[in-house]
Amino acid sequence: MGKHSELFAQTMGLVYPIIILYGFYIIYNGHLTPGGGFQGGAILAGVFTIQYLTTDTKNVSLDILNRIEKTIYLLLLLTGILIVFYMNQELTLIQKSYYLLLMNTLIGVKVSCGLTVIFYRFVLFESR
């Protein structure tokens, strides 16, 4: 990709942790404020695009990310079906909100893995 701007790299190095914190904030407050798993996961995937723009690293293992995504999808199905369709009546309100938190986290990690794989696949492998 050629040379990277030093100014851009330094500024993004400062903003980087703030964006990660913001993504996790959106995921963990998904059941209280607007936002949720998908939005937070997309923000976390945006961090990886910034990493590509600033440092040009290619040491992201897409295979592992893809495996994580598939595993998390199975976990998502299991917890969702178990809790909502079998135990929804017995749980208290606080337990239900913990269930929402768990589901939001799973969806957020899954979405960020998926969007990262899509981005890196297009950027690194689609060349002539």
Place this chain on the structure above:
Amino acid sequence: MLNIVLLLMIVFAIASIQTNSLRHAVIYLCVFSLLCSFAYVLYQAPDVAMAEAVIGCTLSTVLYLVAIKKYRVFRVYYSGHVTLLEKQPEFNVLKNNLTTMMDNFLREHELELDLIDTKETFDEIHGLHDYDVIVEHDNKGITMYGSQSNYLYDGLVTYLIEHNAFDIDYEYILEEEGDELL
């Protein structure tokens, strides 16, 4: 407020279609997406606005820009088969001139010239390879072929006519009606 945002959205959508440079189109699309997410906020749907801002404004814009940076190659097949001996020096001069002209034109449009020398005839290249423009140079002269759907070919032809002393025949390849795409 909402009406102003909606009007600006229409303006930027038209601007992104009508502009000539692809980079400008991507940036206009990014601004359109940002205004779209703002309109969602005004419609009191902050969840959708957040998703739109992240996906439309960050990820897809960066993806488009990287794609433009990768696919900026203009592929030209130069098929020269001059057999007469007295035309041989003239052939080289003409070829060099044409190549520099094309290179200048493509540099104006932020593209790179990818020149491929072959001995194959036009029909073989047309059938087998992926090309943007084919130049055929034989004893009679130079002929250029380009597809009608190639939006740069017209500009290239007018540029060569304006700046050129030697004569070239220009021809368009007529595409068949692409019904099988539907």
Place this chain on the structure above:
Amino acid sequence: MRRKVTAAFIIGIFLLIISVNVIPLETSTDLFHYYINNFKADTGAENSVTAIYLNYRLFDTFFETLLLLVSVIGIIYFSRHEGDY
């Protein structure tokens, strides 16, 4: 010919859609009022959007995430391989 038929079909569907009167959300169904009044007690969420997509409409979420997974698999399968990943 086929293109024109397809274009006419799409335009017809578009005209059909915009000719229908839009029902306002408040008078649409009882379900709307049920969700607004009961989502906190049913699901324990403060944000009604989360309550709907993680509890009332859970199957929607499942297949939406499956859609993303399938698109990732499709991109990996169809993109050109240059080296291992």
